[in-house]
Amino acid sequence: MSATPPEILTKASAILERVTLHPVRAYSTRDFGRENYAGARSVLVNEGEADQLLANVRRELGTGLVAFIGTERSHAEPPPVGVELVVGPGKSQFDILRIAASDAMNFGMETEDLIRVLQAWDAAYGIDIVRAQTDRIALHLKSMPIDMKKFAADVYEFCPDIVDQGTGDIDELEMDITKTRDVFLWWD
DSSP, X not given: OOOOOHHHHHHHHHHHHHHHOSOOBSOEEEGGGTEEETTSEEEEEOHHHHHHHHHHHHHXXXXXXXXXXXXXXXXXXXXXXXXXXXXXXXXXXXXXXXXXXOOXXXXXXXXXXXXXXXXXXXXXXXXXXXXXXXXXXXXXXXXXXSOXXXXXXXXXXXXXXXXXXXXXXXXXXXXXXXXXXXXXXXXX
């Protein structure tokens, strides 16, 4: 990503501080929490309050900023307490993946490869990316696919770990997505 104008980061910090009442860090993290990224701002929050605080922050954003839940289990030393709530510059929700530097390198996919698939899902169903970190993404479907069996198969093809290390079979994945409208992707 290109250099971030200082006024955007000042606005990001102000929103995080006002909404969360937590100390703002002058960075977000990448690489499982081991790399500080100065192009965004973050706070550490309790996992139990992260989703609600994200919703509250998003109501304040306006244009030019995106917010998401970032690193959840940091490998930094010493390990921080809490999960990361991130605000950074973005023209669309797909900049979330760029800020987090999400990838599936062990499956041969870089950030932009992931974005292309998610953009297609967004065009077809509407998605809301709520979590992104090094090898994990969580999103909510705004509308349900007409052919859920095909969508579940597409999700499995894109992210085999969701079945192989998660639900155990595609039918169970289909039922989970149908029930929650949420898709949790990870590539180990």
